[in-house]
Amino acid sequence: xxxNGKELSVSLKTQLAERVAGFAETYGRxxxxxxxxxxxxxxxxxxxxxKAKAAAxxxxxxxxxxxxASISEEELLALIAELNADDDVDGILVQLPLPRHIDENxxxxxxxxxxxxxxxxxxxxxxxxxxxxxxxxxxxxGIIKLLKSAxxxxxxxxxxVIGRSNIVGLPVAKLLTDENAxxxxxxxxxxxxxxxxxxxxxxxxxxxxxxxxxADMVKPGAVVIDVGVNRDSRTGKLCGDVDFExxxxxxxxxxxxxxxxxxxxxxxLMENTVECFLKRMDK
Ligand code: L34
Numbered sequence: 001x002x003x004n005g006k007e008l009s010v011s012l013k014t015q016l017a018e019r020v021a022g023f024a025e026t027y028g029r030x031x032x033x034x035x036x037x038x039x040x041x042x043x044x045x046x047x048x049x050x051k052a053k054a055a056a057x058x059x060x061x062x063x064x065x066x067x068x069a070s071i072s073e074e075e076l077l078a079l080i081a082e083l084n085a086d087d088d089v090d091g092i093l094v095q096l097p098l099p100r101h102i103d104e105n106x107x108x109x110x111x112x113x114x115x116x117x118x119x120x121x122x123x124x125x126x127x128x129x130x131x132x133x134x135x136x137x138x139x140x141x142g143i144i145k146l147l148k149s150a151x152x153x154x155x156x157x158x159x160x161v162i163g164r165s166n167i168v169g170l171p172v173a174k175l176l177t178d179e180n181a182x183x184x185x186x187x188x189x190x191x192x193x194x195x196x197x198x199x200x201x202x203x204x205x206x207x208x209x210x211x212x213x214x215a216d217m218v219k220p221g222a223v224v225i226d227v228g229v230n231r232d233s234r235t236g237k238l239c240g241d242v243d244f245e246x247x248x249x250x251x252x253x254x255x256x257x258x259x260x261x262x263x264x265x266x267x268x269l270m271e272n273t274v275e276c277f278l279k280r281m282d283k
Contacts, residue, residue, distance in 0.1 A: 002248070003150050003225075003255050005142070009263035012145070013058050016270050020059040023277075031277035032061040033091040033117065033269075034083055038076065038102070039069035043229070044095045047266075051093070054266045060273055073102045077110050084112040090277040091117035093269070096167070114280060117272040120167070128174060135272050140172035142264030143204060143225055144179065150253055152202070152223050155180035160197050162186045162213070162241075163206035168227055172204055193217070205241040215246040224254040227261045 023030050033055055037048045048064055055062035067076070076094075083089045092115045098104050108116075113123045119135040127134030147154060159181040163169035173183045186196050188207075197203055197217040205213050206227035218224060228241030240257030248254050255261055 001150070001253050003146050003253050003260070005146055005255055005260040005262065005264045006258075008146060008149050009054075009142075009267035012264075012267040013054060013270060016058045016267075016274055020274060023059075027277075027281050029088070030059055030061055031090045031273050032063075032088055033093065033273045034089050035062065035064045036067065036076070036079065036092070036094045037064055038067045038071055038095070038098055041097070044097075047262075048095050050262075050266050051269060054270050055273075058270045058274075060270060069099045071099075071102075073106065076102060076107060080107065080110045084110075084115065089115060090280055091115055091273040093117055115276060117269060117276055119171075119272065125166070125171075128171060131178065135275065136175070136268075137167060137171045138265045138268040138272060139168045139206075139227060139261060140175050141268040141271075142261055143172050143227070144175050145268070146225065146255065146261070146264055147202070147223070150223075152253060154202065157181050157201040158199050159183045159202040159204065160186055160200035161204045161206065162190075162193070162197065163204075163208075163227070165206065168206040169204075172206070176202070176204075207241050209241055210239050211241070211243040213242040213247065215243065215250055218247050218250045220250050221252045222250070224251040225261065226255050226257055229257055229262055 035048055035051055052062050052064055083092050092111050094107055108120045109122055111121055113121045116124055116135055119137040124134045159176045161169050161173045164185050164187045173185050176183045186193055190196060194217045198219050200222055202223045204225045208228055210230040224242055224247055226240035226242040230239050232239045238258045244256055
């Protein structure tokens with residue numbers, strides 16, 4: 001069975017739109033999300049466009065600020081400081097990756113933790129690991145929602161995450177642990193990777209290599225969540241980290257790229273923006 005992330009994202013956005021519809025009357029304004037895009041990376045341009053479109057659908061005000069790849073770290077930090085100080089801004093997102101001359105950690109830390117809709121700020125990361133209320137990173141949050149929507153039991157299951165990034169691999173491993181899965185984080189130095197992944201009842205793949213996961217790596221009946229969004233080197237079309245054609249008959253549930261995790265990332269960003277807005281209105 002294919003878990004349809006596109007469909008679930010539509011229903012999540014529809015529910016959010018219904019809530020946001022009352023905000024102008026209750027709070028005098030709607031949530032305001034500012035996205036900063038540095039450079040012209042085609043993937044980033046496409047994702048940021050998707051975010052603007054979703055914001056419009058939900059009724060969230062959105063501005064995308066495009067800056068040249070040559071922007072200095074200092075200029076970018078100054079822009080963030082300005083947005084931090086702007087009371088009309090509820091969420092600030094700096095699309096990653098950034099050009100190499102800019103220190104991503106410095107930029108993420110500069111965003112006010114109350115406006116950190118990505119959940120990437122060190123304080124939000126700490127809160128996540130301490131199980132304190134926090135903004136959850138969008139992709140891991142979307143993955144848990146996908147699993148729950150398909151009524152997949154997580155508790156007690158063997159979960160294997162391939163990839164150990166701060167954005168996906170590590171936080172999704174933490175969320176799966178909190179759902180009482182037994183979690184293994186595999187990565188480029190893992191020995192006998194196929195042996196490890198074949199143990200997985202739930203396999204989450206976030207490495208960014210096209211069709212990296214082949215049929216022999218998947219246990220029959222496993223749930224396979226493909227986080228990858230790659231350009232197929234042969235056809236130029238989007239494809240995931242999982243060889244979907246080969247794995248779909250082995251897995252019990254599987255996501256597809258496009259139409260899987262990506263749209264859920266964006267829907268969860270909308271939810272996080274609403275959460276940050278409401279928390280700011282409360283203060
Ligand atoms: N700051 N940087 C920051 N926050 C994020 O949450 C992200 N991410 C990742 C890259 N950098 C970021 C995203 O937005 C990945 N990502 C993302 C978002 C959306 C989609 C994919 C990745 C998505 O919508 N994918 C569609 C296809 C889009 C297309 O046609 O290009 C899909 O169906 O998979």
